[in-house]
Amino acid sequence: MKQWLISCYRWFSALLVDPLRLWAQYRALPVYVRNYFTYRRMNRGPQRFEVQQTRLMFQTADRFLPAGSIHHHYFHQDLWAARAIFVSQTEMHVDVGSRLDGFVSHVLPFCRVKYVDLRPLEANVQNLEFVQGSITQLPFANDSVPSLSCLHVIEHIGLGRYGDPVDPQGHQVAARELQRVLAPGGKLYFATPVGRQQLYFDAHRVFDPGTVLEMFHGLQLESFHLIDDRATGVREDIDFLLARQCTYGCGLFVFTK
Secondary structure, three states: OHHHHHHHHHHHHHHOOOHHHHHHHHHHHHHHHHHHHHHHHHOOOOOOOOOOHHHOOOOHHHHHOOOOOOOOHHHHHHHHHHHHHHHHOOOEEEEEOOOHHHHHHHHOOOOEEEEEEOOOOOOOOOOEEEEEOEOOEOOOOOOOEEEEEEEOOHHHOOOOOOOOOOOOOHHHHHHHHHHHHEEEEEEEEEEEEEOOOEEEOOOEEEEOHHHHHHHOOOOEEEEEEEEOOOOOOOEOOOOHHHHHOOOOEEEEEEEEO
């Protein structure tokens, strides 16, 4: 029943409007009106900002929403990976498709990043070099990348969500490419949803952690950490058995070649 309700919520939010945001806006409307007239009444003085009817906005719902969320895969995953890159003292790192406004931005202050994504990107940011390309055909020579990451990406490959061709084996192709370009002695920082193996078309796959090991059979697993369903933090050196009990956990793998 719970999974059915979650599925209905996701569909309704994707096709129409987020019900939680709609409820917050409903609660916020009388507050907005009250604040509007209060501001108009109190707005006096030579340096005042005038209320103009053509520039009215309605953002009061933010007061009924959380300040933000740290109970999410990306928050803990991005910190974990950025910290690992910092400790490694890498000067040039290659990332494939991870979050620009998360992991990549965390790394840029202390490390140059060559960033690969299928979609175009216009950016002029210090330490960031963009290369448009596909994870299924990476623009690097064999054994050429000593420090490589791919976070929350491979589960999407082959579903057509981001403009890539539909291919049920797309994740396998992507894994082979990451292995191909990783340099001997290099490290691959890899993250993907783990738990009871499922496909949620066309959003993502959830992998059994054993499936991930099979995908990267040419590499050696150095460590495995887990962000479980509660997403309250990183659980270090966790057994695969606990990961398999998740519905939508996040496996954090470090592979070496």
